Structures are given as structure tokens and as C-alpha cells.
Amino acid sequence: DAGVTQSPTHLIKTRGQQVTLRCSPKSGHDTVSWYQQALGQGPQFIFQYYEEEERQRGNFPDRFSGHQFPNYSSELNVNALLLGDSALYLCASSQGTGWEQFFGPGTRLTVL
Amino acid sequence: AQKVTQAQTEISVVEKEDVTLDCVYETRDTTYYLFWYKQPPSGELVFLIRRNSFDEQNEISGRYSWNFQKSTSSFNFTITASQVVDSAVYFCALSRRPGSSNTGKLIFGQGTTLQVKP
Numbered sequence: 001d002a003g004v005t006q007s008p009t010h011l012i013k014t015r016g017q018q019v020t021l022r023c024s025p026k027s028g029h030d031t032v033s034w035y036q037q038a039l040g041q042g043p044q045f046i047f048q049y050y051e052e053e054e055r056q057r058g059n060f061p062d063r064f065s066g067h068q069f070p071n072y073s074s075e076l077n078v079n080a081l082l083l084g085d086s087a088l089y090l091c092a093s094s095q096g097t098g099w100e101q102f103f104g105p106g107t108r109l110t111v112l
Numbered sequence: 113a114q115k116v117t118q119a120q121t122e123i124s125v126v127e128k129e130d131v132t133l134d135c136v137y138e139t140r141d142t143t144y145y146l147f148w149y150k151q152p153p154s155g156e157l158v159f160l161i162r163r164n165s166f167d168e169q170n171e172i173s174g175r176y177s178w179n180f181q182k183s184t185s186s187f188n189f190t191i192t193a194s195q196v197v198d199s200a201v202y203f204c205a206l207s208r209r210p211g212s213s214n215t216g217k218l219i220f221g222q223g224t225t226l227q228v229k230p
Contacts, residue, residue: 031216043203045219048217056217092157102159103158103159105155105156
């Protein structure tokens with residue numbers, strides 16, 4: 001049974017560019033949440049998708065957007081990248097919006 | 113507002129020592145969940161435990177034990193007879209109960225880096 005998978009593993013971009021990160025949830029899970037973890041910090045909630053809709057959102061600007069597909073996989077898009085967007089981006093999946101979340105290995109984004 | 117505080121930034125112990133990681137939380141909810149996650153150098157967050165706010169019984173799982181005290185809003189984690197493989201960053205987290213608004217959003221502390229030396 002595959003767990004949560006994320007791609008790519010690492011990514012290097014320059015300021016002003018746009019990036020798309022991908023996540024496939026654990027089998028049987030229908031909800032995907034995204035977190036940003038800056039170096040030396042705890043993960044910060046970006047948003048959560050359930051039934052292909054954004055259900056709740058953390059304190060992140062509109063440059064951060066997402067999408068959930070009918071197969072429950074999800075994408076995180078970040079536009080107009082800033083140096084401060086450099087972080088580990090973690091995807092978590094769950095069954096429903098309130099249950100235990102299983103995390104993927106993350107995508108390390110570096111913005112130069 | 114909800115908040116989780118892990119005051120210990122880094123802890124270093126020698127193998128076989130016992131170590132306790134502190135977690136203090138703030139919430140206005142009467143029902144909530146508390147979690148501990150382990151993050152090894154690979155980066156993936158590994159789930160360790162979830163506790164419901166109504167269940168204040170302490171829990172033991174092998175060398176791991178958790179002490180939940182609602183009166184002091186604390187949920188501390190103890191590793192007995194630590195091993196080198198326990199070296200990682202440990203996060204305490206808080207969420208609202210399923211069915212409430214903003215449920216499913218985990219509020220994490222800053223994390224405690226544990227180094228266990230041989």
C-alpha cells in the first residue's frame with residue numbers, strides 16, 4: 001500500500017518564476033493538506049482540499065494556489081516566487097477533513 | 113487562537129539516558145486533539161501519537177510515553193533509554209475536533225531537535 005508521494009523531490013527556481021508541486025494521497029484518502037516548513041521551523045498550514053474544493057486556508061497570499069483532481073491527487077502552485085518561499089513543502093492526506101494526517105516526504109524548493 | 117510552544121530548541125543526551133520533550137498548548141476549544149510527530153533527516157513527518165482532550169490517561173508504547181495534563185495545558189513526551197536512532201526533530205501539534213470549523217488544520221510547535229550520542 002503506497003503512502004503519500006510527492007514530486008519532485010528537489011527543485012531550484014529563480015525569483016519571479018512559477019512552480020508546481022504534486023502530491024498523490026495514500027490509498028483510500030480523499031483529503032489533501034499542504035504545509036510549508038521553513039528551515040528550523042515547524043510546518044505552517046497553507047490550505048486543504050476536499051471534494052476538489054479548497055476547504056480552508058492558512059495565512060498565505062494569493063500567490064499560493066492549489067487544485068485537487070477527481071483521483072484526489074493535488075497540486076500546489078506558487079507564482080512570482082520570492083526568496084522567502086524557499087522551504088520544504090509537505091503534503092498530507094487523510095480520510096475526510098478531520099482525521100489523522102499522513103505526510104509525504106516533501107519537496108525541497110530553493111529560490112535563488 | 114490556537115498555539116503550541118516547544119520551549120526546548122535542542123536537547124543532547126548520551127545513549128541510554130531518559131529524555132523528556134516539553135509541549136505547552138493554548139486553545140479555547142473544549143474538545144481538541146494533540147499529536148506528536150518525529151521528523152528524521154529524510155524530512156518525512158512520522159506520526160507517533162494522537163490524544164483526544166477528553167482522555168487524560170497517560171500512554172506508554174515501548175520506550176515512549178506521553179503525559180497529558182489538561183490543568184497545565186501540557187502534553188510531554190518521554191523517551192526512556194534513548195538510542196542513537198531516536199535522533200530527530202520532534203514536533204507537537206494541535207487540531208480542532210472533526211466536525212468543527214477549521215478542522216483538519218494542524219498547528220505545530222517550533223520543534224525540538226534531539227541528539228542522542230553513542
